[in-house]
Amino acid sequence: MPKKMSIKKAAGTKAKPTQPAMSPKEMFALVKRDDVQPSVGMTRAGEIQFQNDKAMQKVKKSLLSFIEMAGTASGQSTYYDSKAGQQKAVIQLHDSLLDANRGLYAAMLTFPGVNDVHKQLGIMRLVGSGIGKGECSLMTPEQENRLVGFLIESLPIHRLLKLFGHMRDNRVNNSRARKIILTTVLNGGSLEFWSVKYRHKMRTALVHALGRGRASALRAILSKSNMDEKELAFFDSAVGQFVRDPVMRKSAVLKECVCFVLGGASASGYTVDLIRRYYDARGSLDSGQGLPRETLEGIRATYHKETPKGKVLELAKTAMSEGDRMRVQKAAKEAGIEVEFDPTKQDIVSLFVYALEMGMTDAIREAIFKKAADIARSLPMSYNRVGIVLDASMSMFGSKEAKRRPLAIALAMREVLGRMSRDATYEKVAGGAEASGCLVYPQGDTSLAEALVEVVEKEPDAVFIITDGYENAPAGRVNEVVKAMRGFGVSTPMYQVTSVIDAGAGSVRSLSDEMIPMPVSRPAGIGLAMVRAALEADLPQGIKALIGLAKPVIEGKKGGQPHGSGDVPKGGSK
Amino acid sequence: MKVTENMTVADMLRGCTAGRVQSVGCMQVIPLVSDISDDRFSAPDDAEVSTKEYGTLVFKNTSDKTMIIPPQTAYVVSQMAQDHALPHAGLVKAKTMKAYKTAVCIQQTQAGLISSGKHQMVILPFVLREHAHTLRKEVDFRRLWGAIGKLNSEAGVSEASGGHLDAFLKHFEKELNAFVAEFEPVNKQVGAIIMINGRVVGIERTPNYSYWKVVWPALIRECYGSLAMMTENKAGAKVPETRVPLRKASSVADLKAALAEATESERVKTAEVVNRLLHVTMVGESESSEADIRVDSVASEGFVGQVVKDGPAVVYGSLIAKQEQLKKDEWESKAKPFAM
Numbered sequence: 082m083p084k085k086m087s088i089k090k091a092a093g094t095k096a097k098p099t100q101p102a103m104s105p106k107e108m109f110a111l112v113k114r115d116d117v118q119p120s121v122g123m124t125r126a127g128e129i130q131f132q133n134d135k136a137m138q139k140v141k142k143s144l145l146s147f148i149e150m151a152g153t154a155s156g157q158s159t160y161y162d163s164k165a166g167q168q169k170a171v172i173q174l175h176d177s178l179l180d181a182n183r184g185l186y187a188a189m190l191t192f193p194g195v196n197d198v199h200k201q202l203g204i205m206r207l208v209g210s211g212i213g214k215g216e217c218s219l220m221t222p223e224q225e226n227r228l229v230g231f232l233i234e235s236l237p238i239h240r241l242l243k244l245f246g247h248m249r250d251n252r253v254n255n256s257r258a259r260k261i262i263l264t265t266v267l268n269g270g271s272l273e274f275w276s277v278k279y280r281h282k283m284r285t286a287l288v289h290a291l292g293r294g295r296a297s298a299l300r301a302i303l304s305k306s307n308m309d310e311k312e313l314a315f316f317d318s319a320v321g322q323f324v325r326d327p328v329m330r331k332s333a334v335l336k337e338c339v340c341f342v343l344g345g346a347s348a349s350g351y352t353v354d355l356i357r358r359y360y361d362a363r364g365s366l367d368s369g370q371g372l373p374r375e376t377l378e379g380i381r382a383t384y385h386k387e388t389p390k391g392k393v394l395e396l397a398k399t400a401m402s403e404g405d406r407m408r409v410q411k412a413a414k415e416a417g418i419e420v421e422f423d424p425t426k427q428d429i430v431s432l433f434v435y436a437l438e439m440g441m442t443d444a445i446r447e448a449i450f451k452k453a454a455d456i457a458r459s460l461p462m463s464y465n466r467v468g469i470v471l472d473a474s475m476s477m478f479g480s481k482e483a484k485r486r487p488l489a490i491a492l493a494m495r496e497v498l499g500r501m502s503r504d505a506t507y508e509k510v511a512g513g514a515e516a517s518g519c520l521v522y523p524q525g526d527t528s529l530a531e532a533l534v535e536v537v538e539k540e541p542d543a544v545f546i547i548t549d550g551y552e553n554a555p556a557g558r559v560n561e562v563v564k565a566m567r568g569f570g571v572s573t574p575m576y577q578v579t580s581v582i583d584a585g586a587g588s589v590r591s592l593s594d595e596m597i598p599m600p601v602s603r604p605a606g607i608g609l610a611m612v613r614a615a616l617e618a619d620l621p622q623g624i625k626a627l628i629g630l631a632k633p634v635i636e637g638k639k640g641g642q643p644h645g646s647g648d649v650p651k652g653g654s655k
Numbered sequence: 656m657k658v659t660e661n662m663t664v665a666d667m668l669r670g671c672t673a674g675r676v677q678s679v680g681c682m683q684v685i686p687l688v689s690d691i692s693d694d695r696f697s698a699p700d701d702a703e704v705s706t707k708e709y710g711t712l713v714f715k716n717t718s719d720k721t722m723i724i725p726p727q728t729a730y731v732v733s734q735m736a737q738d739h740a741l742p743h744a745g746l747v748k749a750k751t752m753k754a755y756k757t758a759v760c761i762q763q764t765q766a767g768l769i770s771s772g773k774h775q776m777v778i779l780p781f782v783l784r785e786h787a788h789t790l791r792k793e794v795d796f797r798r799l800w801g802a803i804g805k806l807n808s809e810a811g812v813s814e815a816s817g818g819h820l821d822a823f824l825k826h827f828e829k830e831l832n833a834f835v836a837e838f839e840p841v842n843k844q845v846g847a848i849i850m851i852n853g854r855v856v857g858i859e860r861t862p863n864y865s866y867w868k869v870v871w872p873a874l875i876r877e878c879y880g881s882l883a884m885m886t887e888n889k890a891g892a893k894v895p896e897t898r899v900p901l902r903k904a905s906s907v908a909d910l911k912a913a914l915a916e917a918t919e920s921e922r923v924k925t926a927e928v929v930n931r932l933l934h935v936t937m938v939g940e941s942e943s944s945e946a947d948i949r950v951d952s953v954a955s956e957g958f959v960g961q962v963v964k965d966g967p968a969v970v971y972g973s974l975i976a977k978q979e980q981l982k983k984d985e986w987e988s989k990a991k992p993f994a995m
Contacts, residue, residue, distance in 0.1 A: 475840055531911075538908075554675060558914075
């Protein structure tokens, strides 16, 4: 008897085996906050007050989790967690802390070690949602404004432009948002370069800030060869008033760049060098020398398909930012082109990521050592003798999205922590294969316990275990060892430095409750761990200390790193 | 049935030595390391996989080596297509294409065929593997649906999931992913002995180092990870008897000694369990061949699986504990022998 086929045509889309990651729009979407009851506030006498005990516990949990996440999770997948899981956990924490107290939330975003994704999410929330009905904040609106300005300045331009895109997607276009967008885009000091490099993202930002009608009118008048007085006044009120430099405000560069970004065609032809090259390169790729690499590659792929990609590297190498120069090393090597980069201009983690892939050089090693020493000097703690255990097992390799990054952070931490000792550093690598210089390649199982005991035997003042929190030789052995040591009187402080987060638990995966967790995504972020300790010891005092730490920012005494510093051609903007 | 020469687990693992035991929760993994890495064979990541019709899996070997497809290899794809599995091992010669009509559908109500491409492989969950092995020679694409439905129902995945393996994998995605990080490949690894609650549930051996790295995530996540997860969900997370706790120590030096003792004691305990299996005779049955390379099925009272042999050399082997044996072990561990 023939068998009957029973496969039915499925309705709708097929369920995939993995949870889909959120779109950027979803990730940056704002929750309606009409009736917020902050769980923490400040009395007139300046004392921290909680709604009730339950609220206090909730705030404490949120703050501690936020500190752990702010230094590590970036919404990317890890070796163990899906992207969707990470994203959900990140968003929940931001919303819960914002609801607890807006000012406290804002203050948390200013600490060194908070990564860019969290700053973007924070700016989105602070700018996109006004103070709710009945909501109080530990900061005045003026202080919050200064703080937002600080955050904006600390972000690189490509992240800011992405953030402005998210603002457009989520319809955040209040006057504060519009002002932030226009002052940021028009005052970066590299307007010409940004205009050709980020033309579409800049257009999105400008059109969102100006409104479609104004942007369209502006494009029309800027495309004319001459503007009359009325049109000049319109230009000044729409754009000029947001430009701080009075010379730039009246310049042709500003007008041409805005016209170019908005998609206008200058009737008298462009005089700005990079924009001219942009158009000339369509005819001859060689004319585009000095244009950003991505722009030139776009022109090559459209107008000069037969030209090899390596030609773009050759033409663009003088215009590359230092970060770009390092990123293209592999492609340049394959194309047989020499692109020099200055390791001293890179951050220590990027140098390790690069060296793990491309190999270590004397110049990179020297730069790493200097940067590690600088970071160690900036930290508010030092020891006579430091013990370090480095987990170099296979899982430290990282995910497809963040290949080699957990290990690179771990190696950077090792260099920094090693320089926090005045006398000696005792170090043990668990798993992995030690390579020449300061590199270790991940390999093998995670046998941390033996390494820990060997380091403690040298009697250091503090021990740092740099690990992802997973052990298998066997699991739980580190906890047994630490408890045994405490049992016979070893009181050495032990810290677990972790660069990977378990999104499900909202916290770092802990090897032992006897160890102090220190989640980090970059070495400078270790300072956050100190804040965590203060909050754990005394929550109200810890919160006051937090606000105190943010004081230089909210009082306008501390500025961020100028954005885009890593995204201008070598030798500065033209 | 063509009976070939019998063999033992020791024969299958010749050339390997045991690495350090990795232990998390109820699961333990003994890495099998070897100086022999037979690079004449490629892993399924070099295959372009498709389905020609329901129940027919096609492998296009793009490498210049003979490809060994592990038994119970499955493809759970994101295309609008019926996911498929191969219930037995496969051999595909270099630069050739081979279609297996003995494949099974593992996504009951999904229509559509898998278009050719490189798809990520999984290995069927442990509890499905014996069933798939038993039915490996039949030609009926529906034959695993009942077992998948039972798995879903026992694991607490929605009743409506039926014969949808994707529903199981989606439901436990996070739990299963964790196993990949918890059990890490070591240097020169070609295989592993997998234990749950102190009992051997699987023995895997592959031809070379890179082959192992390709199949290990699928073995540890979907196959053995799912068994460990279901065992812990059923009986709670218990540490097996083969995992030895540290004794009390009085100083750092004493602690070092205690650590060494615990590690050695664990090694001895797990070795005792493994050694009991090494010389049990397994009956062989010849299944298929490509030139001199042969696929045999093997079975003993407690284990069943397939090996790929090149003359006397076992280049690939995958053995799993029979469900009956696991039940028997469980009963015997609970109920001690009667004595007066």
